[in-house]
Amino acid sequence: MELLDIKNLQIEFPSRRGTVVAVKGVNLTVRPGEVLGVVGESGAGKSTIGNAVIGLLDPPGEMSGGEVFLKGEKINDLSSEEKRKIRGRRIGMIFQDPLTSLDPLQTIEQQLVETIELHLRLGKKKSQERAVDLLRQVGIDDPEIRIKNYPHQFSGGMRQRVVIALALCAEPEVIIADEPTTALDVSIQAQILELMRKLCREKQVGMLIITHDMGVIADITDRVAVMYQGNLVEEGTTQKILGDPDHPYTKSLISAVPRADVRLRRFPMVDYIEKEEDRKVLLDISTHWLGQGRDFGKIEGPLISVKDLVMTFVTKQAFLKKNRQSFNAVDSVSFDIKQGEVFGIVGESGSGKSTIARLIAGLYKPASGSVFFGETDLTKVGSEREMDVFRKQMQMIFQDPFSSLNGRMRVMDIVAEPIRFHKLASSNREVETIVTDLLEHVGLGRQAAVRFPHEFSGGQRQRISIARALATRPRFLICDEPTSALDVSIQAQILNLLKDLQEELGLTMLFISHDLPVIRQMCDRVGVMKKGKLVEVAETEALFTDPQASYTQELLSLMPKLDFLSHEGLDVEAS
Amino acid sequence: MQSVIVMFTVGLIAFSMFRFVGDPINNMVGQDTSEQERIELRERLGLNDPFLVQFGRFSLNAVQGDFGLSYKYRVPVSEMIAERMPATLELAFVAAILSLAIGIPLGVYTALKRHSFLSKLIMTTSLIGVSLPTFLTGIMLILFFGVVLRWLPTFGRGDVIELGSWSTGFLTASGLKSLILPSITLALFQLTLIMRLVRAEMLEVLRTDFVKFAKARGLPNRLVNFKHALKNTLVPVITITGLQLGSLIAFAIITESVFQWPGMGLLFIQAIADVDIPIMAAYLVLIAFFFVMINMIVDILYYAVDPRLRADNE
Amino acid sequence: MENTVEKSRMARILDSDIWHSFARSPVAIISSIVTLVIIFGALFAPFIAPNDPFDLVAIDLMDASLPPAWLEEGDSRFFLGTDDQGRGILSTIMYGARISLFVGFASVIFSMIVGISLGLISGYVGGRTDAIIMRIADIQLSFPAILIALLLDGVARGLVPKEMHNDVTIYVLVFAIGISGWVQYARTVRGSTLVEKNKEYVQAARIIGIRPGTILRRHILPNVMGPVMVIATIHLAIAIITEATLSFLGVGVPPTTPSLGTLIRIGNEYLFSGEWWITIFPGAALVILVLAVNLLGDWLRDALNPKLR
Numbered sequence A: 001m002e003l004l005d006i007k008n009l010q011i012e013f014p015s016r017r018g019t020v021v022a023v024k025g026v027n028l029t030v031r032p033g034e035v036l037g038v039v040g041e042s043g044a045g046k047s048t049i050g051n052a053v054i055g056l057l058d059p060p061g062e063m064s065g066g067e068v069f070l071k072g073e074k075i076n077d078l079s080s081e082e083k084r085k086i087r088g089r090r091i092g093m094i095f096q097d098p099l100t101s102l103d104p105l106q107t108i109e110q111q112l113v114e115t116i117e118l119h120l121r122l123g124k125k126k127s128q129e130r131a132v133d134l135l136r137q138v139g140i141d142d143p144e145i146r147i148k149n150y151p152h153q154f155s156g157g158m159r160q161r162v163v164i165a166l167a168l169c170a171e172p173e174v175i176i177a178d179e180p181t182t183a184l185d186v187s188i189q190a191q192i193l194e195l196m197r198k199l200c201r202e203k204q205v206g207m208l209i210i211t212h213d214m215g216v217i218a219d220i221t222d223r224v225a226v227m228y229q230g231n232l233v234e235e236g237t238t239q240k241i242l243g244d245p246d247h248p249y250t251k252s253l254i255s256a257v258p259r260a261d262v263r264l265r266r267f268p269m270v271d272y273i274e275k276e277e278d279r280k281v282l283l284d285i286s287t288h289w290l291g292q293g294r295d296f297g298k299i300e301g302p303l304i305s306v307k308d309l310v311m312t313f314v315t316k317q318a319f320l321k322k323n324r325q326s327f328n329a330v331d332s333v334s335f336d337i338k339q340g341e342v343f344g345i346v347g348e349s350g351s352g353k354s355t356i357a358r359l360i361a362g363l364y365k366p367a368s369g370s371v372f373f374g375e376t377d378l379t380k381v382g383s384e385r386e387m388d389v390f391r392k393q394m395q396m397i398f399q400d401p402f403s404s405l406n407g408r409m410r411v412m413d414i415v416a417e418p419i420r421f422h423k424l425a426s427s428n429r430e431v432e433t434i435v436t437d438l439l440e441h442v443g444l445g446r447q448a449a450v451r452f453p454h455e456f457s458g459g460q461r462q463r464i465s466i467a468r469a470l471a472t473r474p475r476f477l478i479c480d481e482p483t484s485a486l487d488v489s490i491q492a493q494i495l496n497l498l499k500d501l502q503e504e505l506g507l508t509m510l511f512i513s514h515d516l517p518v519i520r521q522m523c524d525r526v527g528v529m530k531k532g533k534l535v536e537v538a539e540t541e542a543l544f545t546d547p548q549a550s551y552t553q554e555l556l557s558l559m560p561k562l563d564f565l566s567h568e569g570l571d572v573e574a575s
Numbered sequence B: 001m002q003s004v005i006v007m008f009t010v011g012l013i014a015f016s017m018f019r020f021v022g023d024p025i026n027n028m029v030g031q032d033t034s035e036q037e038r039i040e041l042r043e044r045l046g047l048n049d050p051f052l053v054q055f056g057r058f059s060l061n062a063v064q065g066d067f068g069l070s071y072k073y074r075v076p077v078s079e080m081i082a083e084r085m086p087a088t089l090e091l092a093f094v095a096a097i098l099s100l101a102i103g104i105p106l107g108v109y110t111a112l113k114r115h116s117f118l119s120k121l122i123m124t125t126s127l128i129g130v131s132l133p134t135f136l137t138g139i140m141l142i143l144f145f146g147v148v149l150r151w152l153p154t155f156g157r158g159d160v161i162e163l164g165s166w167s168t169g170f171l172t173a174s175g176l177k178s179l180i181l182p183s184i185t186l187a188l189f190q191l192t193l194i195m196r197l198v199r200a201e202m203l204e205v206l207r208t209d210f211v212k213f214a215k216a217r218g219l220p221n222r223l224v225n226f227k228h229a230l231k232n233t234l235v236p237v238i239t240i241t242g243l244q245l246g247s248l249i250a251f252a253i254i255t256e257s258v259f260q261w262p263g264m265g266l267l268f269i270q271a272i273a274d275v276d277i278p279i280m281a282a283y284l285v286l287i288a289f290f291f292v293m294i295n296m297i298v299d300i301l302y303y304a305v306d307p308r309l310r311a312d313n314e
Numbered sequence C: 001m002e003n004t005v006e007k008s009r010m011a012r013i014l015d016s017d018i019w020h021s022f023a024r025s026p027v028a029i030i031s032s033i034v035t036l037v038i039i040f041g042a043l044f045a046p047f048i049a050p051n052d053p054f055d056l057v058a059i060d061l062m063d064a065s066l067p068p069a070w071l072e073e074g075d076s077r078f079f080l081g082t083d084d085q086g087r088g089i090l091s092t093i094m095y096g097a098r099i100s101l102f103v104g105f106a107s108v109i110f111s112m113i114v115g116i117s118l119g120l121i122s123g124y125v126g127g128r129t130d131a132i133i134m135r136i137a138d139i140q141l142s143f144p145a146i147l148i149a150l151l152l153d154g155v156a157r158g159l160v161p162k163e164m165h166n167d168v169t170i171y172v173l174v175f176a177i178g179i180s181g182w183v184q185y186a187r188t189v190r191g192s193t194l195v196e197k198n199k200e201y202v203q204a205a206r207i208i209g210i211r212p213g214t215i216l217r218r219h220i221l222p223n224v225m226g227p228v229m230v231i232a233t234i235h236l237a238i239a240i241i242t243e244a245t246l247s248f249l250g251v252g253v254p255p256t257t258p259s260l261g262t263l264i265r266i267g268n269e270y271l272f273s274g275e276w277w278i279t280i281f282p283g284a285a286l287v288i289l290v291l292a293v294n295l296l297g298d299w300l301r302d303a304l305n306p307k308l309r
Helices: A046-053 A080-086 A108-120 A124-137 A156-168 A186-203 A214-220 A238-243 A248-256 A353-361 A384-393 A411-421 A428-441 A446-450 A458-470 A488-505 A516-522 A540-545 A550-558 B002-020 B024-028 B035-044 B051-063 B077-112 B117-131 B134-148 B173-206 B209-216 B221-259 B264-274 B277-305 B307-312 C002-015 C017-023 C026-043 C089-125 C127-141 C145-159 C162-197 C200-208 C212-249 C260-268 C277-304
Strands: A004-013 A020-030 A035-039 A062-070 A091-094 A174-178 A206-211 A223-228 A231-237 A304-316 A325-337 A342-347 A368-373 A394-397 A476-480 A508-513 A525-530 A533-539 A572-574 B161-163 B166-168
Touching: A004 A046, A020 A035, A020 A046, A020 A062, A020 A206, A020 A223, A020 A231, A035 A046, A035 A186, A035 A214, A046 A062, A046 A174, A046 A206, A091 A156, A091 B209, A108 A124, A108 A156, A108 B221, A124 A156, A156 A186, A174 A186, A186 A206, A186 A214, A186 A550, A206 A214, A214 A238, A223 A238, A223 A248, A231 A238, A231 A248, A238 A248, A248 A488, A304 A353, A325 A353, A325 A368, A325 A533, A342 A353, A342 A516, A353 A394, A353 A476, A353 A508, A353 C200, A384 A394, A394 A458, A394 C200, A411 A428, A411 A446, A411 A458, A411 C200, A428 A446, A428 A458, A458 A488, A488 A516, A508 A516, A516 A540, A525 A540, A525 A550, A533 A540, A533 A550, B002 B051, B002 B277, B002 C127, B002 C145, B077 B117, B077 B166, B077 B173, B077 B221, B077 B264, B077 B277, B117 B173, B117 C212, B117 C277, B134 B173, B134 B221, B134 C212, B134 C260, B134 C277, B173 B221, B209 B221, B221 B264, B221 B277, B221 C145, B221 C212, B264 B277, B264 C145, B277 C145, C017 C026, C017 C277, C026 C089, C026 C277, C089 C127, C089 C162, C089 C212, C089 C260, C089 C277, C127 C162, C145 C162, C145 C212, C162 C212, C200 C212, C212 C260, C212 C277, C260 C277
Parallel strands: A035 A206, A035 A223, A091 A174, A174 A206, A342 A508, A342 A525, A394 A476, A476 A508
Antiparallel strands: A004 A020, A004 A062, A223 A231, A304 A325, A304 A368, A525 A533, B161 B166
16 A cells, blocks of 8 residues: 555645646655655756645645545545544654744743643653754754754755654654755765665655755655656656656756766757757957957966955954954965966865956955066955956856846846946947847847846846856856756756856866866866865866765765666767 | 043033034023023023033033923933923833733744744834834724724823822723723833844854753753853843843833823923924933943943952953 | 826826825825825915914904913804913914924925935045034934924024024024934945946946036936835924924924914913913824824835835
């Protein structure tokens, strides 16, 4: 018998612009001890499934059709009080963000004991013992002591362990995990997934895991259901879905996943998904506007040279200097970026990689050390006017497509701003011509100019960002996690675009990412950062095949294994 | 640290008022005083000393509660204020209790039952409450309960009993009766503010992940709402409520003037009409002092409620 | 080109969530109509008021203390009755609302300008500047607006010669109410600026080389105006109340140019002798005006807060 059986589930969100059907007639089953993955890109409707099963859909969402069975018992039309009794007792839930999932004002013990008491009624003493035991099971050291702590005294990964302990409190039959590792670093993600896998096996719990991440799917699931725009397009064993998908959407999705074992020339065109343009257009650089005015001063040797860079952040403000607490986000880092190369920096969150990008771009002033642009030390440039000369040659693309564009400005004005500021065009008409041309060049079309950013999707917004960065005709482009907020298929398109532009314009690039497979696709050389220090710099191929530093080896070993991913239709450059 | 700065700044303002608004000598002596006498008085009072010295002397006196003589009544300001203080504090105290005891439960109720008819009624009424100027509320209450129904006294404190230097209206029937209308008037505005604040904060907390997770753990609504949500709501509410209650004492000016309540506010309003600077200065410093005290209590409460602050100082 | 942009802007407004929320909220529509009617009546009082309360020739003491027109002894010339000097209540309300609204709007604009500038600077520059501005704000916050206004008024009385007093009071009033309100704006704008400053579009502008002044004006200011508008609406209500309160306490505008508060004060003296209309009608006008503005502010806050929907 199936443990959890979802039949013909339909979820609707009525709004004034008409009813949105988030989930259309989806069937799913979970068996004891099995992990079922539900994978899909944003807007696929996957997250609402979990909420609908436990009866906690956010209004105005409603379950408008279908049935949910738990061990053969129909649970979707129970009263809200009966549903509440199932929550936590028979179905455990794990949410995405461990930092906000726990009540900050109550100790871990209070939260564990209240849940255990509620469902199992063991008595206070027994409940406390059980709470300690649970913490030990989820791998928290010294549980007797740690249980008295408040949530803020735990790190993100530890908190997610506590959340898992809370979900396991009453020995539920099913656990629903909604993006359980998305907020965590790769190394912690691996540990949490392993823990979940183990608990699932030992306790014969069925698990429904909802994620957008193919790595998570490959790591932990037995079977996978692929969602696309509210529909279940394909379901099968993990091996089958990843290695030999049938449905064209699944195929395009799999082919867009960056992989660490091979380097592609380009990602295959994903024509199933978005209507965005992704054609390779090479301009005649000698006649095009982007090609003109590129006679920058000749630079011998590396274009960018970072020497002993240190950046200090104050962590605790105080009126007196001596009472302030601070730490070095970047700790004496040195490296060179050669002309025309793509230099990658990889590291976990808090490793200081984004800080380096901002130091080079001049957004932060370093505590010490220098950034050379050719021969000039940018940290010693005195006047704004002198600095403008370099700003023109150096632009940046940011991580978050939703905050990197000013929502109150038209796309035309956003892209024109650098051209107008640096007076790169003589008339307003010329500015407009250049902007529409740029927009077309990044695959948006000229009508985009009169619209506002909120009318575009994440990937399109990132294209606007790229157009703005190109508008000063830079020779050096800093990309700070340019695709980490995007769906995998959109990521493939943006990476393709960046590759094309780099090739076409001969750009030098600093490419920052936490994602090793993406780094492998994009970079010529890579630096690995850990806690503000650069632990290793190597050619990309060498780094992936023969890592030297132990930290690099660790990072590589913790990467999700995507070995049985289909290689169908890939344009492989090196392996 | 903050309190010291506040007191210092307010002291400086009060002193500047003393020194530069009008001529202190003119306010002390009659028309027929000769120029010679004026100069002597000036010297004797130290008005020719450097600014800092004068300010130092002022502060020293102020700390001891000495603000000089009232220009109009020729009586030490400290005595006048001490005499009036119990009336204002008793009024503010009752109003504070009223607005907290009614405001917080109403705020919680309207947040939890957001769509119920009663909540909407309360919210609309509360908007009228915010829109009613305090003095108008007072006038209405006087008109209805005092003039039309003749149930309650409309001015003064009624009979008071002296407990040492403290005169209280709590112990007599007429004192308590007299307190009813003014305290309702004073509380009404604060009550609506506190209620709306609690509601807004509570709604914010109810949207957080940990509330959703608590529900997903199967906790009954009662536990989720009162154990988890309410406690988190109170953290931000404490600060603003503290400030609001502090302003009750100053807000009492209006109520006191409508009900002819013999408190500090009435004294202050008369002082403004008379440009009686010493009283104004003393009142200002006193209000700042109350504010600083309330702020300290708020900080301590904060510390008790929020474990994140405790960990910070370890 | 210009035309199509204009058109699409209009279309954008009609399609925006704010407009839909407005069109579907009877409370918002009614209160904005009420506000507009009062503003209209006040603005054109000299043309539409049934009689001119400041024309000494037209005032007749024989008309003093007449009850409203629908009561016995009422006079059809004075729909809402007259006060102790024979001035028509309806007309004095219209003229009084002029003063109230002027003080209200002027002080709101004054505190907006001060508050927004200081808030932007505080949030964007940070460090010492921020600490100092916010400390001042904290200190000021410990004193209610009414107390600050009273103090300033008292100080002004001490500084300004008696004969000039009546002429300057209204400006003192605007300054006093305005200066007591800036903290709200500064705190909100600072908070939003701190958020916006770290958003990537501001960093992008900095990388282009745009100077801080331009960034604040062109990028940050438009993005922090939402909450400012909510505060401004509610502050308008508070400013009108504060003005009325000060006038009621006798330290506001002089009786020669009475505002709503002054009218209530004058009427209050006659309340016990049964001439209730002298107080009640101006009071009702005041409450209706403030309530309408408050309702608008309340609606605006909900409409701008997408999380509440």
